[in-house]
Amino acid sequence: MAQIPEFTEPTLHTDPTEALAQVQRIYQQQIGHLREAMQRFVAGETPTAHVRAFYPFIRVQTTTVARAATQLAYGFVEGPGRYETTLTRPDLFARYYAEQFRLLRASHNVELEVGISSQP
Secondary structure, three states: OOEOOOOOOOEEEOOHHHHHHHHHHHHHHHHHHHHHHHHHHHOOOOOOOOEOOOOEEEEEEEOOOOOOOOOOOOOOOOOOEEEEEEOOOHHHHHHHHHHHHHHHHHHHOOOEEEEEOOOO
């Protein structure tokens, strides 16, 4: 069995800033788990199992095809459905993620679900 961080339940957000903050918390939690395992290994402790961590995800579900009046080629989904992607390095991509989250909310008026993916 793998050594994995404690599970965090997915959360729903209507505020893009809160969604981004949750992505950042999850990412730091996962990175912290890997760093602690590496520190124990460097100190001479042999892992008893594979050490795993997982990327945060963002998920939206929409039943509309409505799109805000814009010429942008991003910040919306093509049609009804459930859309999900993993996110990395929120420290580097925070402004980009915040803009995408804001546009998704503006285009579809959906909640932003943030959680831990199954992608190591």
